[in-house]
Amino acid sequence: MNYQQTLQYMFERLPMFQRQGASAFKKDLGNITKLCNYLNNPQNTFKSIHVGGTNGKGSTSHMLASVLQEAGYKTGLHTSPHLKDFRERIRVNGKMAEENFVVEFVEAHKSFIEANQLSFFELTVGMAFEYFKRQQVDVAIIEVGLGGRLDSTNIITPELSVITNIGLDHTAFLGDTLNAIAGEKAGIIKPNIPVVIGERQEETTAVFDTAAEKSNAPIVYASDYEFTNLESELKGAYQQKNKATVQQAVAVLNERTAFTVCNRALVVGIKNVVSNTGLLGRWQIIQESNPKIVCDTGHNKEGLTYVMRQLEEEPYKHLHIVLGVVSDKDLGSILPLFPKEATYYFSKPDVPRGLSEEDLQQKAAAFDLHGKNFKKISEALEAAKNASNTEDLVFVGGSTFVVAEII
Structure with a gap:
């Protein structure tokens, strides 16, 4: 198959939530675990940052990737959905994965894909992990697809977890209250791994605090602090909350991990996020x-x-x-x-x-x-x-x- 035929195979043969909705949603980690075991667990070969939330997680993921690129780290970025080209989902230092990588990956693992009835998203996550392994990235920003606790991305052990905010979306899968949805999003909080929450919300704070305490995970709320409204190519005024979340995340990275991000990288990374990562569709x-x-x-x-x-x-x-x-x-x-x-x-x-x-x-x-x-x-x-x-x-x-x- 060529690239277009490979995409056609993926879109037509594999259940895809963005296109089909509920019939494509799988609420367990069984398939992604099988796939990653089959691929020799590429997700364990690089450091990562996990980003979830209802709104802003895509913009936040791109900003974090841009900042880390500016800090000199070879940075992977996995986001969803894509707007124009499937390969927008898998980038390294802003450059999309090569078409031939997508073709070769699907061709090499077609029998496993079909035998295990992988969903489109499960395949994409495994593909991204394998690409980041081959590219030997220093760090990968991994955006949650839907929810958190049972999302296919939630088999990583990141350096930092980030949850932007909680709103009523995908209620058929995540629950119909902010409290219930927060419980699903809190599923990305890992033992002893610091977590940044973008917004302190009355209905959800107790959920996050309890989850962090159970996991002995240091927790901080970006909205508790004042941050400079840094200039950015993302022009929506609503991006201020995402920029504050990124600034708080960088502070935690500097304080609690081996990453070092200087102020110049932070300022330039947030400013040049579109140029550095190719983000589209935000105002x-x-x-x-x-x-x-x-x-x-x-x-x-x-x-x-x-x-x-x-x-x-x-x-x-x-x-x-x-x-x-x-x-x-x-x-x-x-x-x-x-x-x-x-x-x-x-x-x-x-x-x-x-x-x-x-x-x-x-x-x-x-x-x-x-x-x-x-x-x-x-x-x-x-x-x-x-x-x-x-x-x-x-x-x-x-x-x-x-x-x-x-x-």
């Missing part, structure tokens, strides 16, 4: 003017709350919103966040989980959000651009998959 400006077009991957209540606040700070004559969501999204919690005075362009992201544009239009109308529907995200964006004046603003979002289609 990303697609077009500067005539009209200005912005996209963001925020897709749950907490994430979209920050995005809507950012929108309120933008100057514009009229707001146009290209909106698409997945079918298992709790629309009752997110649609009230959107401004009623905007003009909407409803569409369906091109994945099996996507909610039809007609259903979204109908459900949005119940919240007094009105506009036309379009078969494709690209058509919706084109219509928004054509209807906009030079002083208007076009926002594109609601789902990672919506953003992926327009970048």
